[in-house]
Each structure stands twice: as structure tokens, then as C-alpha cells.
Amino acid sequence: MNEILKNIVTRRSVRKFSSKAIPEDVLNDIITAVLYAPSAMNTQYWQLTVIKNEDMLERLQKAVGKALDRPDYHRFYGAPVFIVVTVPEDYRHGAVDTACVLQNMFLAAHSLGVGSVWINQLRDCYDKTEVRAIMTEAGIPENHICFGCAAIGYADCELPADRENKGIVKTVE
Numbered sequence: 001m002n003e004i005l006k007n008i009v010t011r012r013s014v015r016k017f018s019s020k021a022i023p024e025d026v027l028n029d030i031i032t033a034v035l036y037a038p039s040a041m042n043t044q045y046w047q048l049t050v051i052k053n054e055d056m057l058e059r060l061q062k063a064v065g066k067a068l069d070r071p072d073y074h075r076f077y078g079a080p081v082f083i084v085v086t087v088p089e090d091y092r093h094g095a096v097d098t099a100c101v102l103q104n105m106f107l108a109a110h111s112l113g114v115g116s117v118w119i120n121q122l123r124d125c126y127d128k129t130e131v132r133a134i135m136t137e138a139g140i141p142e143n144h145i146c147f148g149c150a151a152i153g154y155a156d157c158e159l160p161a162d163r164e165n166k167g168i169v170k171t172v173e
Contacts (some may be wrong), residue, residue, distance in 0.1 A: 007111050012160060014115030017079040026112050033108030037100040040093035046058035046101050047083040049138050057082055060134045065135040067125035078121055079151035084122060085146035098147040105150050122146040
């Protein structure tokens with residue numbers, strides 16, 4: 001199996017991160033991979049907001065927990081970096097483009113020994129007052145919406161060697 005396929009089949013979602021910082025050159029390599037993600041008609045309308053500020057991460061976690069009525073909501077599994085992917089609210093391909101961005105991010109991170117997990121909660125509460133205020137503070141335009149985010153960092157847990165694949169594959173000849 002070639003290295004790309006090996007990277008794809010061995011990547012796992014990490015749900016417990018260590019506090020170890022990701023070196024800037026490694027983070028920059030991950031971001032570079034994102035910049036090459038496909039997008040509908042090559043529009044590249046996404047904006048990545050990379051949040052490393054501990055105070056902002058804590059406030060965002062609390063605001064998300066409150067918005068979702070989940071006071072025990074854990075701060076993105078303790079990841080030291082949280083990346084919010086947003087697109088203009090009137091862009092009809094935003095969800096699909098976000099998925100491509102996050103997939104590139106996850107595969108690049110894994111290839112560099114960095115763990116990741118898709119975070120959906122902002123999709124359901126990005127427009128709530130407290131959450132939106134933090135997003136605005138982070139420089140996310142008011143007319144942007146969020147379809148997905150990534151928590152990234154170094155795993156602080158054992159990851160399974162394999163996983164169950166539930167998708168259905170049909171071949172029509």
C-alpha cells in the first residue's frame with residue numbers, strides 16, 4: 001500500500017489531547033495542505049480562524065456549552081489548537097467545501113504525527129449571541145457561517161489500530 005493510502009486508512013479521530021504545543025512549522029504545513037483543498041469552481045471562499053489563545057478557547061467552550069444547554073461540555077477534548085472553518089452564509093457550496101478543507105487538514109495532520117477530530121457543535125450555535133461575539137472577536141466576518149471545525153494537537157490516548165467501516169459500496173457494471 002502506498003504512503004497516501006496508508007495515511008488515509010490509519011488516521012483516527014482523537015478525543016483526548018495533551019497540552020503539548022504544535023510547533024509553528026508543523027502547523028504551517030497543515031495550513032498549507034488546507035490551502036490546496038478543492039472547492040466548488042475553485043472559489044476558495046473559506047476562512048480559517050486558528051485559535052491558540054487559551055482564554056478564548058475556554059470562553060468559546062463555555063459559550064458553546066451554554067448555547068447547547070450542556071454545562072458539562074468539554075473544551076474540544078483539550079486540544080491546544082482549534083480551527084474554525086467558515087464561509088459566506090450565501091455560498092451554497094459551503095458545507096461541501098468545508099468538508100474538503102477539513103479532510104485535507106486531518107490527513108496532513110496525521111501525516112505529521114498530529115491528531116485531529118471534527119467538531120460539529122459550532123454549526124448548531126454559531127449565531128447565538130455569546131458564541132457569535134467570540135467569533136467576531138476572533139475576526140470571523142458577521143456574514144460567515146460555520147459547517148465544521150477541527151480540534152488538533154498531540155494525542156493523549158491510545159488510538160485503535162483499525163475501525164469498523166459502515167459505508168456501503170455498490171458496483172454497477
